[in-house]
Amino acid sequence: MIGGLTSLSLSRIAFARQSNGPITATKLSENIILFTGAGGNIVTLTGPDGLLMVNGGLPERSADLTKTLSSHFNVNRVQVLFNTDWHLENTGSNETLGSAGAKIIAHENTKLWLGTDIRVEWENRTYKPRPAKALPNQTFYTSGKMTFGKEEVRYGYLGQAHTDGDIYVFFPGPNILMTGDVFTAGAYPIPDYCTNGWLGGLVNATKSLIDLSDAATKIVPGIGPVQARAELESQLEMCSTMKTRLADLMRQGKGADEIVAAAPTAEFDKKWGNPKLFLSVAYRGLWSHVRELGGIV
Numbered sequence: 612m613i614g615g616l617t618s619l620s621l622s623r624i625a626f627a628r629q630s631n632g633p634i635t636a637t638k639l640s641e642n643i644i645l646f647t648g649a650g651g652n653i654v655t656l657t658g659p660d661g662l663l664m665v666n667g668g669l670p671e672r673s674a675d676l677t678k679t680l681s682s683h684f685n686v687n688r689v690q691v692l693f694n695t696d697w698h699l700e701n702t703g704s705n706e707t708l709g710s711a712g713a714k715i716i717a718h719e720n721t722k723l724w725l726g727t728d729i730r731v732e733w734e735n736r737t738y739k740p741r742p743a744k745a746l747p748n749q750t751f752y753t754s755g756k757m758t759f760g761k762e763e764v765r766y767g768y769l770g771q772a773h774t775d776g777d778i779y780v781f782f783p784g785p786n787i788l789m790t791g792d793v794f795t796a797g798a799y800p801i802p803d804y805c806t807n808g809w810l811g812g813l814v815n816a817t818k819s820l821i822d823l824s825d826a827a828t829k830i831v832p833g834i835g836p837v838q839a840r841a842e843l844e845s846q847l848e849m850c851s852t853m854k855t856r857l858a859d860l861m862r863q864g865k866g867a868d869e870i871v872a873a874a875p876t877a878e879f880d881k882k883w884g885n886p887k888l889f890l891s892v893a894y895r896g897l898w899s900h901v902r903e904l905g906g907i908v
């Protein structure tokens with residue numbers, strides 16, 4: 612029933628990320644900048660003595676990122692780094708910044724993944740454990756907050772959704788919400804079942820992000836440009852609809868390739884692009900949650 616899937620060797624980067632071009636900066640508030648082009652989206656908050664950073668791009672772009680940061684800030688020492696999940700597109704600067712003494716904050720599950728072998732079936736790739744200096748050195752399970760410079764920073768867990776270590780980082784002052792890869796713009800979000808993500812969890816996590824924001828919140832997705840709350844509502848509708856449709860197709864005994872061929876995402880593809888990876892990964896992940904779907908067979 613899940614035949615065909617293991618032969619898929621698809622890369623998130625190929626599908627969703629522009630990672631070889633220049634790194635570009637977009638100012639979001641007086642002291643918050645969004646950097647794109649180094650892997651996943653990166654957000655910096657400037658404090659009096661250095662930077663707080665949410666995510667650090669791909670390892671191969673880490674040196675370019677350091678250079679870019681130097682050109683933007685007088686004091687570019689990174690004091691705090693958040694990892695919104697374990698993926699390389701977000702944790703590629705952990706070695707450099709961890710060695711330089713940054714506090715690396717993540718969900719406990721993200722630390723566990725970074726310290727072990729990870730087999731990602733749908734990428735046909737195994738990720739090796741990262742060195743000790745690259746591991747988060749401050750973890751949490753539910754939520755936390757801090758003050759950095761004059762800004763309040765709140766962060767929290769989003770459950771098993773894109774992975775089982777997804778977190779958001781919220782800056783209530785300027786009303787900016789960094790969602791991590793739970794929310795994506797211009798590409799389907801990926802419920803990575805290999806590290807315990809699933810589509811039902813994406814539905815719940817998207818609801819949580821909607822509850823955290825208001826109509827004026829600047830929402831920074833894991834990839835893609837800044838969005839408004841209405842786009843989170845669109846993603847919630849898409850994910851909820853697809854959860855129901857995929858469960859129905861599974862009840863009809865359809866396999867991964869048949870589901871892709873049935874084009875169940877048709878009306879959503881204009882907004883989110885090629886659905887093949889999303890469908891294959893979402894379908895496989897749902898099999899681990901058959902009971903929550905009310906049974907399939």
Ligand SMILES: [Zn+2]
Pocket residue numbers: 696697698701773792
């Ligand atoms: Zn990710």
